[in-house]
Amino acid sequence: MQRMRALRKTSPDKAEIQQVPVPEPAADQVLLQVSAAALCGTDLHIYRWNAWARGAGIQLPRIMGHECCGEVVAVGENVFGLAIGDKVAVETHLPCGQCLQCRIGEQHICNNLKLFSIHTDGCFAEYTTVPEICARKIPQEISSRVGAIMEPLGTALRSVLESKVAGATVLVTGCGPIGLFAVASASTLGASRILASDVSAPRLEIAGRMGAHRILDPGREDPVEAVLAETGGYGADVVIEASGSITAIQQAFRCLRKGGRVALVGLPSMPLELEIGKAVVFKEAKIIGIHGRTMFDTWTRMENLLVSGKLDVLPAITHVLPLDRWQEGFDLALSGTACKVVFEP
Ligand SMILES: NC(=O)c1ccc[n+]([C@@H]2O[C@H](COP(=O)([O-])OP(=O)(O)OC[C@H]3O[C@@H](n4cnc5c(N)ncnc54)[C@H](O)[C@@H]3O)[C@@H](O)[C@H]2O)c1
Numbered sequence: 001m002q003r004m005r006a007l008r009k010t011s012p013d014k015a016e017i018q019q020v021p022v023p024e025p026a027a028d029q030v031l032l033q034v035s036a037a038a039l040c041g042t043d044l045h046i047y048r049w050n051a052w053a054r055g056a057g058i059q060l061p062r063i064m065g066h067e068c069c070g071e072v073v074a075v076g077e078n079v080f081g082l083a084i085g086d087k088v089a090v091e092t093h094l095p096c097g098q099c100l101q102c103r104i105g106e107q108h109i110c111n112n113l114k115l116f117s118i119h120t121d122g123c124f125a126e127y128t129t130v131p132e133i134c135a136r137k138i139p140q141e142i143s144s145r146v147g148a149i150m151e152p153l154g155t156a157l158r159s160v161l162e163s164k165v166a167g168a169t170v171l172v173t174g175c176g177p178i179g180l181f182a183v184a185s186a187s188t189l190g191a192s193r194i195l196a197s198d199v200s201a202p203r204l205e206i207a208g209r210m211g212a213h214r215i216l217d218p219g220r221e222d223p224v225e226a227v228l229a230e231t232g233g234y235g236a237d238v239v240i241e242a243s244g245s246i247t248a249i250q251q252a253f254r255c256l257r258k259g260g261r262v263a264l265v266g267l268p269s270m271p272l273e274l275e276i277g278k279a280v281v282f283k284e285a286k287i288i289g290i291h292g293r294t295m296f297d298t299w300t301r302m303e304n305l306l307v308s309g310k311l312d313v314l315p316a317i318t319h320v321l322p323l324d325r326w327q328e329g330f331d332l333a334l335s336g337t338a339c340k341v342v343f344e345p
């Protein structure tokens with residue numbers, strides 16, 4: 001049996017590279033040779049085995065990593081839409097295909113949703129298997145590094161698409177990978193003015209390079225006052241919340257103009273208080289919850305924008321490392337020094 005190197009979470013306090021068998025694709029799966037895989041906040045939660053990870057239903061040992069690009073090297077007997085040699089990016093929401101949502105075109109929020117690398121082995125390895133439906137064929141001109149970040153990029157792009165930003169003033173709160181991808185997407189989709197907030201100076205600097213006209217650090221200035229001052233006292237037309245910070249979420253509604261749209265992408269670790277009358281009802285705020293990408297309208301638009309050269313996300317990739325240096329990548333991400341770290345097996 002052929003073997004491969006894989007980064008496995010083996011116990012609550014340990015992750016390590018191990019030699020494991022190359023997986024066999026099931027009838028509806030493809031086997032990918034991984035060309036690039038990106039590190040995400042979720043991987044850090046699993047690595048630290050925090051409360052979220054403990055409650056996520058992950059069975060150890062588990063191969064980590066879910067954001068990836070690879071080449072199809074084998075197909076299951078029921079796979080007809082992909083062939084050996086195809087380049088693919090992975091959609092990580094694994095739908096059941098049978099429930100109400102799956103049948104009405106909302107399979108990305110399937111009622112029995114499974115997640116790649118949470119409920120299955122992931123892609124920090126030389127090879128990985130994914131169901132055909134989640135292996136999105138991409139053109140060769142999209143690089144493997146960009147292919148590996150299409151999953152988080154798609155989430156950000158969708159939040160911007162659904163918020164209708166053309167000609168609008170957009171505030172993006174949080175400039176991690178998701179927020180930075182939202183800044184770039186808002187710029188591409190015609191936002192007239194983009195304000196971006198973060199408490200990290202290096203991330204704000206990248207936001208400026210990716211299209212933000214005004215960066216603001218809530219540690220140095222009151223973000224609500226700053227946004228009101230920038231918008232003639234009205235507030236932003238659109239807020240994309242990509243920090244998950246409870247304070248930032250509460251402030252997002254105060255930064256929003258009456259009748260504006262808020263896309264909530266960030267995931268707070270605890271319930272939070274919101275004065276619904278003031279924040280939502282009297283303001284007529286339109287709240288848009290975003291969980292991943294639509295399958296496959298978001299993917300199609302994202303691919304078109306990347307191929308046309310209109311969407312450039314490379315500044316968000318701050319580090320590319322061989323998988324053997326995974327510890328360094330995790331440490332960089334945990335220290336907040338890195339933005340998007342990509343591993344090449
Ligand atoms: N809805 C989805 O489908 C989906 C998918 C992926 C990630 N997420 C969530 O989106 C959020 C962003 O993801 P990420 O990978 O970019 O995470 P990240 O942790 O790298 O980025 C969050 C950023 O917010 C900044 N921040 C913290 N407090 C802030 C404040 N008060 N104001 C402004 N910025 C502040 C941090 O400095 C950091 O740069 C996370 O909460 C993540 O869990 C949601």
Ligand SMILES: [Zn+2]
Pocket residue numbers: 040041042066067151152
């Ligand atoms: Zn992710």
Ligand SMILES: [Zn+2]
Pocket residue numbers: 095096097098099100101102107110111112113
């Ligand atoms: Zn379903």
